[in-house]
Amino acid sequence: MADTGEKPWHPPAGMRLGAAPFVRGDFPWLEHYFDSQKLASILSSGIGGIVSWGGRAPAKVAARFARFRGLRHWHLEDGFLRSMGLGKSGAIPLSIVIDDLGLPVDANRPSRLEQLIEGAGEAGELGRAIREQIVLNKLSKYNHLPHRQLNIERTAKRRILLVDQVVGDVSVDRALGSKASFEKMLADGLASDSQCLIRTHPDVMAGLRKGYLTGPASKGDVVMIDDAVSVASILEVVDEVWTVSSQFGFDALLRGIPVRCYAAPFYAGWGVTEDHFGVYTKAILAGRRTKRRTVDQIAAAAFSLYPTYRDPADWQEIDAFRAIELIVAQQKAAA
Numbered sequence: 001m002a003d004t005g006e007k008p009w010h011p012p013a014g015m016r017l018g019a020a021p022f023v024r025g026d027f028p029w030l031e032h033y034f035d036s037q038k039l040a041s042i043l044s045s046g047i048g049g050i051v052s053w054g055g056r057a058p059a060k061v062a063a064r065f066a067r068f069r070g071l072r073h074w075h076l077e078d079g080f081l082r083s084m085g086l087g088k089s090g091a092i093p094l095s096i097v098i099d100d101l102g103l104p105v106d107a108n109r110p111s112r113l114e115q116l117i118e119g120a121g122e123a124g125e126l127g128r129a130i131r132e133q134i135v136l137n138k139l140s141k142y143n144h145l146p147h148r149q150l151n152i153e154r155t156a157k158r159r160i161l162l163v164d165q166v167v168g169d170v171s172v173d174r175a176l177g178s179k180a181s182f183e184k185m186l187a188d189g190l191a192s193d194s195q196c197l198i199r200t201h202p203d204v205m206a207g208l209r210k211g212y213l214t215g216p217a218s219k220g221d222v223v224m225i226d227d228a229v230s231v232a233s234i235l236e237v238v239d240e241v242w243t244v245s246s247q248f249g250f251d252a253l254l255r256g257i258p259v260r261c262y263a264a265p266f267y268a269g270w271g272v273t274e275d276h277f278g279v280y281t282k283a284i285l286a287g288r289r290t291k292r293r294t295v296d297q298i299a300a301a302a303f304s305l306y307p308t309y310r311d312p313a314d315w316q317e318i319d320a321f322r323a324i325e326l327i328v329a330q331q332k333a334a335a
Helices: 021-026 028-033 057-069 112-118 124-136 170-174 179-190 231-235 248-254 279-285 295-305 320-334
Strands: 017-019 049-053 072-078 095-099 159-163 195-199 222-225 240-243 259-261 308-310
Touching: 021 028, 021 049, 021 057, 028 095, 028 308, 049 057, 057 072, 095 112, 112 295, 124 248, 124 295, 124 320, 159 179, 159 248, 179 195, 179 222, 179 240, 231 248, 240 248, 248 259, 248 295, 308 320
Parallel strands: 017 049, 049 072, 159 195, 159 240, 195 222, 240 259
Antiparallel strands: 072 095, 095 308
């Protein structure tokens, strides 16, 4: 069932690539994804293209240099099934995505992921098999937090999870969300006669960042979840998930939980989410995301057709199923 096909949108084999200093310094393992060639400076002569990581200022500078020099440009980012530990703690990813069109979080323009979802009609069986293994093993993008029951009050009401994100999260702005999106989500939740849980972002819990809902939510009738538990543990106790652009919404879809979106993450706009974005976002997406897609078809694109997986032990290419096995083995070893 694994996807073993080539990804023709990747840099051609043997092409010398340039990257910004922070990419070369912070991700020395990237060369294993590009024929073990050391990444050069974006100013170097003889490079055939430039790669950038994420969507912050250095990536924008790299994209401008590529345009100025008439070179091809590829966007790089972590895959949706990344690792057991956090990147900030030094955990090397098992997967990355390489996109010649745009970032998967950017709704302003088509991405290769969007095109793969559009064309994933025959891939549902593959997506189902991957989804079942992810759900069975209680996995998400990061998998370092323990599985344990949440200590929250009982209720007879419908329980809605509102997903907070950190202020300045690139995925909020790129998904055409804003502070107002979180305010609308919170207001709708408080007016719904449901029990509203707010999942605090781990960086906010640690006091490193500020969340969009941290202040406003404290004034409403909500339950804050700041337990350091896995995504799966939280999703086991909720009836719906409302989000602006977090991957938490995708995790919920994989488990059959209804999801409402207040911006346009990659999994919105395909008929599997209840979309509450405005006229402007609908206009931006007009003519794109035109087909109705199942969660399994989206899963096939996101977990198999789009990313590249490698085992950091020997840097051999693997598939999503093997990546799942490696994460589960790491969790058992750490237990």
